[in-house]
Amino acid sequence: MSETAATGGGGGGGGAGGLRERKKRQTYERLSETAIALFLEKGFEKVSVAEIAAAAEVSKPTLFRYFPAKEDLVLHRFADHEDEAARVVAGAAGRSPLEALHRHFADGLARRDPVTGLNDDPRVLAFHGLLYGTPSLVARAYAYQGRSEAALAGALVGVPAIAARLAAGQIVAVQRVLAEENWRRIAAGESADGVYPDAVVAAELGFGQLEGGLGIRSAN
Known part of the structure; x- marks a missing residue:
């Protein structure tokens, strides 16, 4: 896990395709960062997917399209590795x-x-x-x-x-x-x-x- 992945961050891309990919990546990062902040505050088991979705201002189905499992919201930081x-x-x-x-x-x-x-x-x-x-x-x-x-x-x-x-x-x-x-x-x-x-x-x-x-x- 790189320093950026450990503490948050992302970016890059250009053109229409690049813009879509950048927005998609930003959504991944926002959902993951929101979830991790809640997990660190309350504990992994005490935070529901519904609470994460509400905090990130998305629906549960949208969250699950990006992260099929609750654990993936944390392990996303390892994806680049x-x-x-x-x-x-x-x-x-x-x-x-x-x-x-x-x-x-x-x-x-x-x-x-x-x-x-x-x-x-x-x-x-x-x-x-x-x-x-x-x-x-x-x-x-x-x-x-x-x-x-x-x-x-x-x-x-x-x-x-x-x-x-x-x-x-x-x-x-x-x-x-x-x-x-x-x-x-x-x-x-x-x-x-x-x-x-x-x-x-x-x-x-x-x-x-x-x-x-x-x-x-x-x-x-």
Whole structure:
């Protein structure tokens, strides 16, 4: 989850088609932001879809056209990250998939990208607390993770299908564990700057274990 996704924002586009897409995206963002604000204030289980729709000034059917499930209003912030690992591998340019992904994760740590768990902005912490503290959201997050794995497996060209699926599952799991560990320590009161050195070492360990066991050297 990028800083923009974690704290809200969006935009872009031009022309009639671009205007439609921009308005559609703005509606997605408005509905999601409205819902998350209510969830943080009252708790996920205590907020109804009808209350969200009323606060966003849309009908329930309209809300459901954008978000089929209540949980999707929260997980929408991860939508742009579903194929992120696949995009990193596709643009690896001379690096192995793992080298490219490790560097990308390390860069995320350095800039405190919320998707790495290494971010102590109060808004990000509140969102992560909502996500990890709500069982139905955690369960729903696995569906997003599954799509990320599928996209990454598809990007591992030249690798047998089952090997690509196994590799993608392990890579995504390592990234998730690293992010959760960073978030756990920050939620316990440590600063992002204080956790950063250990987070770098942990990432080196995680990707090092993958490199030693997966046997995938190049996406080309």
